Every structure is written in C-alpha cells, then in structure tokens.
Amino acid sequence: MKLWISVLLLCLFTMAQGQTSGQLNIGRVEKLNSSILKEERKIWIYSPSYDRPQNANTERYPVLYLLDAEEHFYATVGMIKQMRGRWPEMIVVGITNTSRSRDLTPTSKNAKGIADANTGGGDQFMNFIEKELMPHIDSLYPSAPYRIFSGHSLGGLTVVHTLLNKPDLFNAYIAIDPSLWWNNQSLVQQAKHDFATKKFTNRSLFVARAKNMPPKMDTLAVLKDNTQYTMLYRSVTEFVNDLRNEKYHELRWSTKFYPEESHGTVQLNGQYDALKFLFSYYQFRTSLLEFNPNLNIDSVLTAHFKNISQKLGYKVVPSQDLVNNLGYTCMSLQKWSKAEFFFKLNIENYPQDANGYDSMGDYYEAVNNPKAAIENFTKALTLGNDADTKRKLELLKTKR
Numbered sequence: 001m002k003l004w005i006s007v008l009l010l011c012l013f014t015m016a017q018g019q020t021s022g023q024l025n026i027g028r029v030e031k032l033n034s035s036i037l038k039e040e041r042k043i044w045i046y047s048p049s050y051d052r053p054q055n056a057n058t059e060r061y062p063v064l065y066l067l068d069a070e071e072h073f074y075a076t077v078g079m080i081k082q083m084r085g086r087w088p089e090m091i092v093v094g095i096t097n098t099s100r101s102r103d104l105t106p107t108s109k110n111a112k113g114i115a116d117a118n119t120g121g122g123d124q125f126m127n128f129i130e131k132e133l134m135p136h137i138d139s140l141y142p143s144a145p146y147r148i149f150s151g152h153s154l155g156g157l158t159v160v161h162t163l164l165n166k167p168d169l170f171n172a173y174i175a176i177d178p179s180l181w182w183n184n185q186s187l188v189q190q191a192k193h194d195f196a197t198k199k200f201t202n203r204s205l206f207v208a209r210a211k212n213m214p215p216k217m218d219t220l221a222v223l224k225d226n227t228q229y230t231m232l233y234r235s236v237t238e239f240v241n242d243l244r245n246e247k248y249h250e251l252r253w254s255t256k257f258y259p260e261e262s263h264g265t266v267q268l269n270g271q272y273d274a275l276k277f278l279f280s281y282y283q284f285r286t287s288l289l290e291f292n293p294n295l296n297i298d299s300v301l302t303a304h305f306k307n308i309s310q311k312l313g314y315k316v317v318p319s320q321d322l323v324n325n326l327g328y329t330c331m332s333l334q335k336w337s338k339a340e341f342f343f344k345l346n347i348e349n350y351p352q353d354a355n356g357y358d359s360m361g362d363y364y365e366a367v368n369n370p371k372a373a374i375e376n377f378t379k380a381l382t383l384g385n386d387a388d389t390k391r392k393l394e395l396l397k398t399k400r
Helices: 004-019 069-082 122-139 154-165 182-197 220-226 226-245 266-277 287-290 297-312 320-332 336-349 354-367 370-383 387-399
Strands: 028-034 039-046 062-065 091-095 143-152 171-176 204-210 251-257
Touching: 004 122, 028 122, 039 062, 039 069, 039 122, 062 069, 062 154, 069 143, 069 266, 091 122, 122 143, 143 154, 143 266, 154 171, 171 266, 182 226, 204 226, 204 266, 220 226, 226 251, 226 370, 251 266, 287 297, 287 320, 287 354, 297 320, 297 336, 297 354, 320 336, 336 354, 336 387, 354 370, 370 387
Parallel strands: 062 091, 062 143, 143 171, 171 204, 204 251
Antiparallel strands: 028 039, 039 091
C-alpha cells in the first residue's frame, strides 16, 4: 500500500508542477514530424540521465515504449523511479495519440468483422515506431538494446499484434486487458497457429486480465456466454489458455487475473506486476553480506550481474549506490580488501562521478593512508563541488 501512496503522491505533485509551469517536470515533450504518418507526433520522454548527466557517457538504460501516454506516463515513470534497484532504471517513451482508433487497430474491421471508418492504421503506426521513433530515441538518448512495449485495451491489441507479426522488434511485451475481440477475434485465431508453429525464443510477455463480466456472472458462466458484454473477457481468456496449452513457442510469459479491477482500472496494477515479472531476477540484496559476513560477496555480485547481462543481452554493471553501500558495509565489518574492491569498481564503472572518489577517500582515511585520501578528495572536487568533501579534505590537510 505504501508503494502506491508514494506513486500517487509523486504523480499528483508532478502534474501540479506541470500545470503551473506548462511543462512536464519529470520529462520532456518532443515533436517528431513523421513522413510515414504525414503528421506531427508529440512524444513524452523520461530518462534517468536527466538526474545524473555526469554519467551520460557510461550508463545505458532499457527503453519502455508506452502507448496512450496521456493516461499512463506519470504513473509508469513514478513506479520506475520508486522501484529503482529492484528493477533497472529505464527510459520511458510515451507516445501520445492523434487518432487512437486508427493507430491502435491492425485491421479496418470492428468486433463483428465489419469495415469501420478511421481504423486499420496499425501497421503504418508500427512502421513509424520502428523506422522513425526508435532511431530518433537511439540517436539522442543513452538507450540500451533492450526494448519493452506496453499497451492497455486497444494498446494491448497493438502489443499482441506486434508480438505475433514482428516479435524481434521488442524484447518484452506487456498487454494489459488487450482488446482481442477486435475483428472477430482474428488475433486470437492467429495466436493459436503461431504458438503451435513458431518459436518466440528470448521474448517475454505479460498479460493482465480484469473482471469484465456482468454482475452476478461467474468466470465459468461467462465462458459459455456469447453476448458482446463478455466478449473482451472471453477473448483474453482464450488467448491465455492457448499460451498455457502450447509449449512449443518458448515464450517466457506470465498472466494475472484481477478480480477487483475493471477494464478501466486495471492498468496501474497490471503495469507494476508486469515489470515485476520481467525483472524478477534483477535485484541484488546487500543483506546477503550483512547476514553472511563470510560470504565472498565480490564474486557473488559479479555472478549476479553476469546473469543480468545474459538475460538483457548487453553488459550491465551494478549501480553506484549498490556498490557504494557494499563498500561501506565491508568497511564496517573491517573487510578492508573487499571495501577497496568495491570503491575501485565504482570508479572504474563511473569515472566521471565525484562520489566514487569521495568514497575512495573515506576508505584511505580509514586505513590510515592520508596521502591517498587527499588525492581522492581532491579528484572528487574537480568533478563536483561538494561541501562535505571539501570539509574532509581541509581537515586532513590540517593534520599533516
């Protein structure tokens, strides 16, 4: 509960600030002229590099492409910031709408398979994302080669359509109560074939399902119903059952049913649980060392991030905060060589960050090497004017 209160407060604060200044204070608004769509598109972007520009040349981040940004951008950025360390930090690219029904439908036929005006532009929209938006983001932001695609409702329909037809475009797919009823459930039927005949190796999928059914109707009765009121639930359920029944596809996937949520309220919980599933292997607990002081913690850390790198497909180094905490924990346990290893690791991974040299200075002061401590504090001050570092340096100089 505390998590969602924190996220809500962050979102409300951010929106209040944005209304006052006319800006998105947790990100930027960029305008992209699309020759494919023949229109201007507004993109909302959040990047962790905004907070730590000194590491822009060394840190890279997975990119989450988020549909319906107007509805979901603030909450998604809020939870990613809140869960830093448990999940990787991420760039969030929120795609706002101009013609939602056109862009988020793969065919121009509605639920009954009847042609519907201003629909069926899904393939063009995905061409825009692949050929214009992605190159734009990769050229301007510190993006890593790991991409996530997330959508709710018709956005979820687009996510599933992309998974089945362009599975290599993203590494992970989040479909939140997807509108698989579209065009007589044509994607459900395609999925039956594709899950039985294709491999989706190294791809991940999370499907969130809400309780979309009339009052007093249970989950068994709804599957026997054939009215439009249950079509959404039946379509998503059939899609999930096909995932369960077919083992050939090699897709890493999970689903969750939310009996207390409706189609309009499931997105927040669905997004959180999806990211929790996708990065279930990511968190490294410093308590491993606190409760096991004899643990070879440097080897454990190296193995942990080697596993993360293999799963994400590129080299991932531990965060500064994590390594710094391990270094100071080792100092408190008088494991001096381990502490030195961690502080040097931070300098190696983040050579332009002042805090690494400040911590290294603390280490050398603790092992009674004032000359090396002064050198590191001095180096830290060349990278950032920190009052505490300056105080420690001046105090050391007076003792010599």
